[in-house]
Amino acid sequence: MTDVGSLLDVAGPESLEVHARALAIGAHLATTLVVTGYPAEVTPGWLAPLLNFPGHLDIALHIEPVPNPVAAAGLKKQRARLESGRRAGFTKGHLDDPEVEAAAADAAELAYRIARGEGKLFHVALYLTVHAPDEETLADQAAAVRAIAESLLMTVAPTTYRALPGWLATLPIGIDTLKIRRTFDTAALAACFPFTSPDLPLPTGAEGGDPGVLYGLNVVSGAPVLWDRFAQDNYNSITLARSGAGKSYLTKLELLRLLFTGVTASVIDPEDEYVRLAETVGGHVVALGADGVRLNPFDLPPSTPDGEDVLTRRVLFLHTFLAALLSTDLSAAEKAVLDKAILAVYTSAGVTADPRTWQRTPPTLADLATTLAEDGTDTATALADRLAPYTTGSHAQLFNGPSTAATTGHLVVFALRQLPEEVKAPAMLLALDAIWRQVTSRTRPGRHLVVVDEAWLLMRDGAGARFLFRMAKAARKYWTGLAVVTQDADDVLASPLGRAIVSNAATQILLRQAPQAIEVISENFHLCHGEREFLLSAGRGEALLLTGDRRHKVALISVAAPGEHEVITTDPGELAAQNRDDAPQADGRFHDELPGDEGGEWAP
Known part of the structure; x- marks a missing residue:
C-alpha cells in the first residue's frame, strides 16, 4: 500500500x-x-x-x-431595515439620503428578479x-x-x-x-466570471488545419495575433486609417504572408506601393499609363461558365465603365443610344449571342465612337464627341485598342501612379473588371485576395462604388476576398453603398484616426470610449482588429521580420538609404563592400 x-x-x-x-x-x-x-x-x-x-x-x-x-x-x-431608516428620517424632518434611496430601489428590484426566477x-x-x-x-x-x-x-x-x-x-x-x-x-x-481575454480565439482555418497568418502582437498581452480571413463568414476586409498610420504596410504584410500559404492575389495600386513586393516574389506588374500598356474594356472572359450570358454581362459593365469614364450619370436616352451602339459594334466584330463567337477579336472604343457618330442623332453625336479624348485624344493609348498586358499570375499588381488623377477612377474600374473576369473564369479553385488600395478614388464615383459593392457581395462564391483599404472614412461611411461594403466585411481593421473622423468611426463601428481613445493616440502600425459579428476585438501592433520590412516599406528615408547602399561608388564597388573584398577575407 x-x-x-x-x-x-x-x-x-x-x-x-x-x-x-x-x-x-x-x-x-x-x-x-x-x-x-x-x-x-x-x-x-x-x-x-x-x-x-x-x-x-x-x-x-x-x-x-x-x-x-x-x-x-x-x-x-x-x-425592512432600509425602509425603517427612511421612515425614521422622514418623521424627524430629515432630507432623503440618495444612497439609501438607491440601495432600497436596488434591493427591491433584486427581490423581484429572484421571486420571478x-x-x-x-x-x-x-x-x-x-x-x-x-x-x-x-x-x-x-x-x-x-x-x-x-x-x-x-x-x-x-x-x-x-x-x-x-x-x-x-x-x-x-x-x-x-x-x-x-x-x-x-x-x-x-x-x-469567466475571465475574458483580450486575445482572439485561436483560428482553425478554412480547411481545419491552417491557422491563418500573423497580423502582429497583442498590445495588452504581447501574444501573437493570428487571423484567417478565409475562415470567417465572408473573406472581405475593410481597413480605415489616416494618412501615414501604416494601413498599406499592414496590408502588404498580410498579403506577403498569405502568398506563402498558396493564396493568389490581385492588387489595385494607385501609388505603386506594391511594385517592389511583386518584383521580389516574382509577380506581374501591369503599369497602366506606361507606353504600350493597355486594357480593352470590350474584352470577354477567356472561358465562360456553362449557361451564363457573358455578352449581356459585358454590355452592362460597359454602361458602368462609360459612366465612370465620362464622370456623369447617363440619362435614359443616353443609355438607350449606348446600348444600341455597343451591341452594333459587337455584331460588326462577329460577336453575337452564340457562345462560339465569344473568342473572336473584340471591338474597341474607337469602333463605338464611330458607330455613335454614324447614328446621326444629337444624343449619339454628343456621346461620340465626349469620347473623343479617349479614342483619338490624349488618353487614347490607355483605353483605345486591343489589350497588350497579361493579367494572370499568382500576384498581379495594377500600378496606376503614372495615370493622371482624372482617369484613375475609370482605370481602377477597368483593372477591377479584368481581375473579376480572371476570378470568375478560373478552372482550378483556390483562395484569392483582391486588394483595392486608396479605395476612396473609386468610392467617390457612383458607378465605381456600385461595382465594388457587387464584388463584395459575390466574391465569396468564388473563394475570393476583397480587401478595401482607404484613408478617407467619409467617402466610405457617408454613403449607403459604402456602409454596405463595411457590413459585408467580416474582418475590420482600424488604425490611427483623425479627431475630425473619430465620431463617424465610433458611430459606425460601435466603439467604446477606451477604443476611441486608443485610435486617437495609436502609434504607427497599431490597429484595432474587429470581427464582423462584434464578438471579438483585439488591439495589435504589426511586426515584420527584417527581410519582410525591406520588401514592403515605403518610408522615403529608408528607401533613400537602401538606394545609397545599392549605388556603385566611383571605383565600381558598392557601399557595403570593403577594400580587399575582391578575392578573399579583408584584413586591416
Missing part, C-alpha cells in the same frame, strides 16, 4: 516558512491580497487587466450559491497571490497588483497574520480558507 505522506511530500513544497504578511515557499516568496470592495458598475471582462498581469499572479474566485429561500429572507430583512444570489470571494524570488521584488509586484486593482475601483487588503490560509485559498483545491465574501447577483457575477 502506498504511503499517503510520501505522495503529499511530492506534491508540496520542500519547506514552508510563515511570516506576518508573506510566505517563504521553498526558494521564493508569496503574499496574498483580499478584495474587500468592488465598483458599483462594471462591464463584462472588467477583470481582464488582472488576468494579463505580466508577473506571477495566482487569482482565485470562490463562488457559493445562496438558496433562494435564504436569499429571499435576507433581502426581506435588508429592505430571473436571477440568484451568490457568495463570492476574490483572492490574489503574488509570487516573487525576493522581498524587494515581492513588494514591487504587490504594489503593481494593488495599483491595477485600485484602477479598477477595487479595494484590496493584505492577509496580515493569515498568510498561510490566504495562500491555501488560491491553490487549485477549491477550498475557501478565508471566507471574506460579498454577495453578488447573477448579472454581477457574469461580468466577473
Whole structure:
C-alpha cells in the first residue's frame, strides 16, 4: 500500500516558512491580497487587466450559491431595515439620503428578479497571490497588483497574520480558507466570471488545419495575433486609417504572408506601393499609363461558365465603365443610344449571342465612337464627341485598342501612379473588371485576395462604388476576398453603398484616426470610449482588429521580420538609404563592400 505522506511530500513544497504578511515557499516568496470592495458598475471582462498581469499572479474566485429561500429572507430583512431608516428620517424632518434611496430601489428590484426566477444570489470571494524570488521584488509586484486593482475601483487588503490560509485559498483545491465574501447577483457575477481575454480565439482555418497568418502582437498581452480571413463568414476586409498610420504596410504584410500559404492575389495600386513586393516574389506588374500598356474594356472572359450570358454581362459593365469614364450619370436616352451602339459594334466584330463567337477579336472604343457618330442623332453625336479624348485624344493609348498586358499570375499588381488623377477612377474600374473576369473564369479553385488600395478614388464615383459593392457581395462564391483599404472614412461611411461594403466585411481593421473622423468611426463601428481613445493616440502600425459579428476585438501592433520590412516599406528615408547602399561608388564597388573584398577575407 502506498504511503499517503510520501505522495503529499511530492506534491508540496520542500519547506514552508510563515511570516506576518508573506510566505517563504521553498526558494521564493508569496503574499496574498483580499478584495474587500468592488465598483458599483462594471462591464463584462472588467477583470481582464488582472488576468494579463505580466508577473506571477495566482487569482482565485470562490463562488457559493445562496438558496433562494435564504436569499429571499435576507433581502426581506435588508429592505425592512432600509425602509425603517427612511421612515425614521422622514418623521424627524430629515432630507432623503440618495444612497439609501438607491440601495432600497436596488434591493427591491433584486427581490423581484429572484421571486420571478430571473436571477440568484451568490457568495463570492476574490483572492490574489503574488509570487516573487525576493522581498524587494515581492513588494514591487504587490504594489503593481494593488495599483491595477485600485484602477479598477477595487479595494484590496493584505492577509496580515493569515498568510498561510490566504495562500491555501488560491491553490487549485477549491477550498475557501478565508471566507471574506460579498454577495453578488447573477448579472454581477457574469461580468466577473469567466475571465475574458483580450486575445482572439485561436483560428482553425478554412480547411481545419491552417491557422491563418500573423497580423502582429497583442498590445495588452504581447501574444501573437493570428487571423484567417478565409475562415470567417465572408473573406472581405475593410481597413480605415489616416494618412501615414501604416494601413498599406499592414496590408502588404498580410498579403506577403498569405502568398506563402498558396493564396493568389490581385492588387489595385494607385501609388505603386506594391511594385517592389511583386518584383521580389516574382509577380506581374501591369503599369497602366506606361507606353504600350493597355486594357480593352470590350474584352470577354477567356472561358465562360456553362449557361451564363457573358455578352449581356459585358454590355452592362460597359454602361458602368462609360459612366465612370465620362464622370456623369447617363440619362435614359443616353443609355438607350449606348446600348444600341455597343451591341452594333459587337455584331460588326462577329460577336453575337452564340457562345462560339465569344473568342473572336473584340471591338474597341474607337469602333463605338464611330458607330455613335454614324447614328446621326444629337444624343449619339454628343456621346461620340465626349469620347473623343479617349479614342483619338490624349488618353487614347490607355483605353483605345486591343489589350497588350497579361493579367494572370499568382500576384498581379495594377500600378496606376503614372495615370493622371482624372482617369484613375475609370482605370481602377477597368483593372477591377479584368481581375473579376480572371476570378470568375478560373478552372482550378483556390483562395484569392483582391486588394483595392486608396479605395476612396473609386468610392467617390457612383458607378465605381456600385461595382465594388457587387464584388463584395459575390466574391465569396468564388473563394475570393476583397480587401478595401482607404484613408478617407467619409467617402466610405457617408454613403449607403459604402456602409454596405463595411457590413459585408467580416474582418475590420482600424488604425490611427483623425479627431475630425473619430465620431463617424465610433458611430459606425460601435466603439467604446477606451477604443476611441486608443485610435486617437495609436502609434504607427497599431490597429484595432474587429470581427464582423462584434464578438471579438483585439488591439495589435504589426511586426515584420527584417527581410519582410525591406520588401514592403515605403518610408522615403529608408528607401533613400537602401538606394545609397545599392549605388556603385566611383571605383565600381558598392557601399557595403570593403577594400580587399575582391578575392578573399579583408584584413586591416
